[in-house]
Amino acid sequence: MAILFAVVARGTTILAKHAWCGGNFLEVTEQILAKIPSENNKLTYSHGNYLFHYICQDRIVYLCITDDDFERSRAFSFLNEIKKRFQTTYGSRAQTALPYAMNSEFSSVLAAQLKHHSENKQVDKVVETQAQVDELKGIMVRNIDLVAQRGERLELLIDKTEHLVDSSVTFKTTSRNLARAMCMKNLKLTVIIIIAAMNPPLALSFLLLSLCHLHRDNWQQRERRRRNRFSSTSSSRLPVVGLPGQDVWRNKSRTILNREYEGTRI
Template sequence: MASSSTSTPLLYACIAHNSTILTEHTTSTSASSLPSLVLPKISHSTPSKQTYTHGQNHINYVASAPSEYPPSQASAGGLTYLVIVDASLGRRIPFGFLIKLQERFLSDFAPSTTDFAALPSYGCAAFNGTLKKLMVDMGATQAGQQDALKLAQREIEDVRGIMTKNIEQVLERGEQISTLVNKTDQLGTNARDFRVRSRGLRRRMWWKNVKLMVLLVLVVIFLIYLFVGFGCGLPGWSRCLKH
């Protein structure tokens, strides 16, 4: 475990794969025992950024997920970037630090060539010096803190942009749904009109059939009249009446 007496509000930082610490640096021995309590509780099912409070300290971490990487680099999805700070520092500087830490670490240990799951404890100890320098630069200097704030602000703007895009997509889907509802209503109206027209058509066809039946009955009666009349001597039916 690397340590330093350099005064910085960043008390401890580490990078771990699941609960295996790959690299770390601490400026406070009281904070170095906390990661072993926090790391086993972190899930990598989805990307996450969280802050825990422990006394006067904040434990901030960024957890990656396999969904952020192609299958060949999935082990990078199990990485956690963690920093413990004095609570008075707030959250923007620590998360700005974590963003910078993630960029530097993945630059030195490319996911395309590193299987983080196969590394032993402190398997990235060569990064300890870089980690220490980042903690001092971004925690103890005004310029470093401003840089961390800018990184955090950039992250906020990126999230805001994603949220805006999602809202636009939701609104667009809302318009599509509204169009679909309108089409469904129109189909319902057309169906009702069709039923009305069908009932009217059935009624007209029924009357037409009735008229045809009446006409057919009249024709049959007339034919019977003629047939019987010829036998009885039309037009007076004289032969039948004499009987």
């Protein structure tokens, strides 16, 4: 049981998101966001084995997707927490922000709170005051299929084996290696520029030497290709040429052998 996906959006404009596992979350979330009215509201949509919980306040939607056996109290505790943090951090800027404008900063907050509310089962004992229980009773659960338009298909596909923690580790490692390689490349370029500025003749010598090495390597490659073509052609098409007088000696040897063979037969 876990919170699978969380998103903060203004209408259908996504401002920040985080996924716990692989799935077509964005595709389904866009369909859900299009059905949420702009007035302040709290609601849970049900679809198959999943629940879509959301809080809409001041046109900003805080939504999460959970398994159907995940406690609704924990889901709305999570939404209230990210709503408080988002409003404190961004305030009115969220009303005019561009798509994904807060994602680089707030996605880490979503990830931390998502993990906390998914794994810490003691959250219920702390957050479930009587007021919150009463509030939860007033939040309706509605089947998403009832508000779907005719012919509209909403299908949530989730691959929990594709946990994004592994992907993020791989991505961070790749990014680190790429950054290191780019740093070394920039360092080499900087050294060359400094040498060129301080000693132009030396830089020119390095350049000419590099060109000579490049020309030599290209020439060697061409020679190797030419030899390979020549050897393959010679072995398949050209006759074998012997030393002077070698053919005469071969003919004499062949004649002697034939005579000895004929004498043996007689």
